Amino acid sequence: MMSRAAESxxxxxxxxxxxxxxxxxxxxxxxxxxxxxxxxHVDAKVPAEAFAAFRAEAxxxxxxxxxxxxxxxxxxxxxxxxxxxxxxxxxxxxxxVDAATTHLYLLSGADYPTRPLAMLRxxxxxxxxxxxIECVPMxxxxxxxxxxxxxxxxxxxxxxxxxxxxxxxxxMRLQEQLGLRRRFPAGLVPCLGSQWWCLRRATARAVxxxxxxxxxxxxxxxxxxxxxxxxxxxxHAVSDSIANRLLTYYEFTDYGVPVVLHDGQEAFVLxxxxxxxxxxxxxAEHLRATLDEVFDGRQAVDPPGDGYGKRLPDYERARLLxxxxxxxRRTLGxxxxxxxxxxxxxxxxxxxxxxxxxxxxxxxxLADALNGExxxxxxxxxxxxxxxxxxxxxxxxxxxxxxxxxxxxQFPERVPLRGAGGRAxxxxxxxxxxxxxxxxxxxxxxxxxxxxxxxxxxxxxxGGQRRAAPLQxxxxxxxxxxxxxxxxxxxxxxxxxxRCRHLPANRTKRRAGHKI
Amino acid sequence: xxxxTDVVIIARRIxxxxxxxxxxxxxxxxxxxxxxxxLCLIETDPPPCLGAMLEHHRRSLVRxxxxxxxxDVVLDDAIAREPTVSVVRYxxxxxxxxxxxxxxxxxxxxxxxxxxxxxxxxxxxxxFVHPFWPKRRVPELVAFLEMERRRHLQAVxxxxxxxxxxxxxxxxxxxxxxxxRAGYVQSFWERQGMALVQGGPWxxxxxxxxPARAPVxxxxxxxxxxxxxxxxxxxxxxxxxGILAVWPYRMMNTMHAVEHVSPVGALLRRFGHTxxxxxxxxAPGPTTVPLDDVSALERAGLMTRGQWF
Numbered sequence: 001m002m003s004r005a006a007e008s009x010x011x012x013x014x015x016x017x018x019x020x021x022x023x024x025x026x027x028x029x030x031x032x033x034x035x036x037x038x039x040x041h042v043d044a045k046v047p048a049e050a051f052a053a054f055r056a057e058a059x060x061x062x063x064x065x066x067x068x069x070x071x072x073x074x075x076x077x078x079x080x081x082x083x084x085x086x087x088x089x090x091x092x093x094x095x096x097v098d099a100a101t102t103h104l105y106l107l108s109g110a111d112y113p114t115r116p117l118a119m120l121r122x123x124x125x126x127x128x129x130x131x132x133i134e135c136v137p138m139x140x141x142x143x144x145x146x147x148x149x150x151x152x153x154x155x156x157x158x159x160x161x162x163x164x165x166x167x168x169x170x171x172m173r174l175q176e177q178l179g180l181r182r183r184f185p186a187g188l189v190p191c192l193g194s195q196w197w198c199l200r201r202a203t204a205r206a207v208x209x210x211x212x213x214x215x216x217x218x219x220x221x222x223x224x225x226x227x228x229x230x231x232x233x234x235x236h237a238v239s240d241s242i243a244n245r246l247l248t249y250y251e252f253t254d255y256g257v258p259v260v261l262h263d264g265q266e267a268f269v270l271x272x273x274x275x276x277x278x279x280x281x282x283x284a285e286h287l288r289a290t291l292d293e294v295f296d297g298r299q300a301v302d303p304p305g306d307g308y309g310k311r312l313p314d315y316e317r318a319r320l321l322x323x324x325x326x327x328x329r330r331t332l333g334x335x336x337x338x339x340x341x342x343x344x345x346x347x348x349x350x351x352x353x354x355x356x357x358x359x360x361x362x363x364x365x366l367a368d369a370l371n372g373e374x375x376x377x378x379x380x381x382x383x384x385x386x387x388x389x390x391x392x393x394x395x396x397x398x399x400x401x402x403x404x405x406x407x408x409x410q411f412p413e414r415v416p417l418r419g420a421g422g423r424a425x426x427x428x429x430x431x432x433x434x435x436x437x438x439x440x441x442x443x444x445x446x447x448x449x450x451x452x453x454x455x456x457x458x459x460x461x462x463g464g465q466r467r468a469a470p471l472q473x474x475x476x477x478x479x480x481x482x483x484x485x486x487x488x489x490x491x492x493x494x495x496x497x498x499r500c501r502h503l504p505a506n507r508t509k510r511r512a513g514h515k516i
Numbered sequence: 517x518x519x520x521t522d523v524v525i526i527a528r529r530i531x532x533x534x535x536x537x538x539x540x541x542x543x544x545x546x547x548x549x550x551x552x553x554x555l556c557l558i559e560t561d562p563p564p565c566l567g568a569m570l571e572h573h574r575r576s577l578v579r580x581x582x583x584x585x586x587x588d589v590v591l592d593d594a595i596a597r598e599p600t601v602s603v604v605r606y607x608x609x610x611x612x613x614x615x616x617x618x619x620x621x622x623x624x625x626x627x628x629x630x631x632x633x634x635x636x637x638x639x640x641x642x643x644f645v646h647p648f649w650p651k652r653r654v655p656e657l658v659a660f661l662e663m664e665r666r667r668h669l670q671a672v673x674x675x676x677x678x679x680x681x682x683x684x685x686x687x688x689x690x691x692x693x694x695x696x697r698a699g700y701v702q703s704f705w706e707r708q709g710m711a712l713v714q715g716g717p718w719x720x721x722x723x724x725x726x727p728a729r730a731p732v733x734x735x736x737x738x739x740x741x742x743x744x745x746x747x748x749x750x751x752x753x754x755x756x757x758g759i760l761a762v763w764p765y766r767m768m769n770t771m772h773a774v775e776h777v778s779p780v781g782a783l784l785r786r787f788g789h790t791x792x793x794x795x796x797x798x799a800p801g802p803t804t805v806p807l808d809d810v811s812a813l814e815r816a817g818l819m820t821r822g823q824w825f
Contacts (some may be wrong), residue, residue: 182724251825254776259662259825264651281656283577315825323776332672332702332713332734332780332820375581395802401699404727 009102009124011036011117012201014089016082017109018043019291020282021054024109025061030295032064034117037101039067039093041085043075065332067096078161082195082227083211097201105198110279110290111248120201120247120275124198130243131203132309134193135236143192146256148224153190154181156222184233185219186197193232196248196278206238207231239400249274251316259315266290271312275306359512408418528746531616532624538610539625542602546580551655552634552738554581557622558589563641563787567595568687570619572643577653578636584622598698604629623676623746630741633699634658637737637747638783643688644737645810646781647821660779660824668739671713671781672700672818674718676807678786679798688784694798694806695784696720697816701727720803779822782813 013031017024017040024040031038040058042051055068068094073085086106093104103124113120136143138150155175159167175181184190199207211217211234220230236242249272251259258279262268263286269277270290280287293299353363363380370378371391382387388402395402522590546553552741554573558566570581581601585591586608606621626635636654638644646657646669661669679692700715713734723730739745783805800806805816813819 205520253823255664260656260659260663262648262652262656264648281652281659283653283656286651318825319823322821331777332670332711332817396698401720401803403700404726 008034009121009128010100011103011105011120011124012093012097012101013038014086014093014104014106015040015109016043016075016085016089016106017041019044020109021046021050023280023282025054025057025109026288027109027112028058028061028066030113030292031107031117032061032066033112035064036117037065037067037093037097039069039089039096041069041089042072043085044072046072050471065096076160078225080226083220086195086227086231087208090204094201094208102201104201105197106196107248107276107446108196108278110282111196111276111329112280112288113275113295114249114269114272114277114291115275115301115303116295116297123247123275123303123308129200129226131197131199131239132243132245132247133197133199133232133235133239134246135191135232135242135244135374137236138190138192143228144252144256147313152186152192152224152229153219156180156182158222159225161224161406182219185216188233188237190229191232191236192228194246194248194250195231196246196250197231197235198247201236202237203239207234210234210238214262247274247309248276248278249311250278251311254319254395261287263287267316268312270294270301273308273310275304288508338395342383425473521766528623528802529627532620532746534614535606535611535620535624536628538595538607538614539621539628540605542582542629543596543600544599544630546582546602546633550578550580550633552578552658553630553638554578555622555626555630555635556581556583556640557618558583558585558591559618560586561589562591564684565686565786566640567592568685569638569640569643570582570595570598570601573636573638573654575650576644577655584618584625586618603630619747626741626747627743631743633741633749635739635741637739639785641786642673643784643786644781645688645784645813645819646671647779647809647814647819647824654738655664657779657781657824661738664823665684667742667776669781669783670711670734670738671737671780671783672713673733673735673783673785674813674818675785677717677798677804679682684787688786689807689809691806692798693812694800694804696803697805697812697818698803700733700818734780738779777820777822779824780820782810782819784810 015024015031015038020401028038028040038061042054046054051068051072056367058066058068069088071088073081073088075085079252089106090104093101134143142149149192151172155172155174157168161168211220211230216234220226222456223229249269253259260279260281261277261284262281263284269287277291290299294301353366367378369378370376377391379389379391382386385405388405390396390402400405543762554570573581579600581598582604583591583595583601584604584606587605588608590601595601604621604625606618606625608618611618611621636644644654646652646654657669661667674695676688677694677696679694682690682692696716699719700713702711702713702769712732714730714732717734718730719727798804798806805812807813810819812822
């Protein structure tokens, strides 16, 4: 038979507060609104006057009891001080909470609840014997992409990686050369995970007791970012059931710091199957107000269900998308942009057709025929002095307008308008520029000459060995800004040569794409 | 090269120190609580949109403004009395006699009163916007930049094309205003690591036949003032007109992405340079589109959010 405590779990929230105590106050009012206890550690960097004012107000937050602990620690990122503050919170909670309290939940002052506490209680009641903490053994998988893994505990890190970067590296390199490598404490498996967790009370008590052992504390004190290592490794050893999923949503940037949530991301935050979100911008007033409505039950929200703790891929997709610019779209400052950059950086397949003035009609007919082909786009008269002949007679194509003829002459290497053979086209030459479809293979195009002598048939063949390797490139597959609809092209690098059988051999330009 | 660079820095410091007596004290001190300070040089009579510009940035939580004003300029009393505005006057005549320029007065003022502060440098008729504006404010952008360990933010100047019915004293997003969404060219100076953006109405109008000499539109708009920085005008051959194009020294104008794409903001400029006065008024077309929402700038590729999620 399930115990009464397991049927309706009670929580004690542990809050690490560093700044913006007014927002911490707002968080506390939410946390204790249903009678749960809260324990707050305020960074020792906060001045004494502000701390005293905060404590006086926080302890009146009610109806649940709020305890602001006195023995404060001066906290710093990647430092043992964060573990020390957490241990002090656990010990304070152990002293003061009643026997009915079943779980301890560690939060930051910048976090905020995304679902009602009643929903969290039901969730915990359905999973009575589990600890919700990330514990990823180092030998199994990488928890994050930081440059140090086992080096976190192999070497003694006496210097701060951000404030004393050179000393940090020098010290680690010296220990590496001297072979001063440490072993992980016996009985523990090195595990990494987020600093934030929800542990059963017994587990938290055991973790705090182990980490107070002098030898263990001495070991973890000189590890790198111990708040992601110490409690996780000990919890992995002392707990009999770890969910290895979190109830607090967070994302890390490329720089290893948490993503800040802003106004306008309300739907995104509420769609995440978590109970808390980390971390909210101090200016995200509308986001907080929306989450308040959800918390009070004025706005419905689904419980996380069995998919709890699994992030939606939106952020990861955006992060990777902007790592190297938006494919197929102009990106300011991005060197290898297809349309801002040089033609050699154009990731889209293309051909250049050149002919003499005498063959203007032939080429014009060919351009019309190519434009009739699905997926092909053929510009014409790119170096016309009066007007650039974009496909379809468009006034604007991508970032360029048709009346910018001077750009074509003065920035030939910066716009995709460049004469064959690395020089601007002469007055007697006409250029045709079009895109090659995704297949990358040879393509036969039919057109009829207006001279009416015969029905002509041309075969455009991407030739040469250079084409083979780029065919394996991933497909960006996005249209250009301002590009007419239906002109998407593949990410296959362009065929390096073309052959148009209807042009005389001496007039046909064969050039590799990046040399044109 | 390094020696030469140091010489330049020292020379400028000496020059700015000598200019300090020509500057008045700010009418009120810049408060320490202001995360970002607006820095604006007013050389001639300010445009009618100056008040709207200050209000626009105040709404973006740029809580304080430091206006460096020429002694010849008559500033509106209502603006000067604003509690969030500090005014520094410089003696234009003596400045000129010493062979200095108004920009040197701006540098000296910033070095004296804005050290280690985040500064937003705009012209009196420029409105700074960034991705996600107005839902996110400038201090949030600054927090993101600091998180990414970026010390500055680039912005591209976008000249607003105004039609009939646009209030001169109003802000941006008025009906009847538009901008060129196409017609911009970006080029790179490889050795200096710079990216230059040119184009917009300048290329359609005055520089139609000479695009290489068109003004450079991108510049460092938001940065933390360090002691080894100074602002200067745009590239010397890029139309040395009345455009305040301030670039901090030492590659602060780079937009290159080291690890990933850097965010880029936009400076919406009303009442552009007199050269643009002859440009046709706003009429929607394939190139010129109305400015209903600043996200249109992002869609046109004139603003980039980078990895700011």
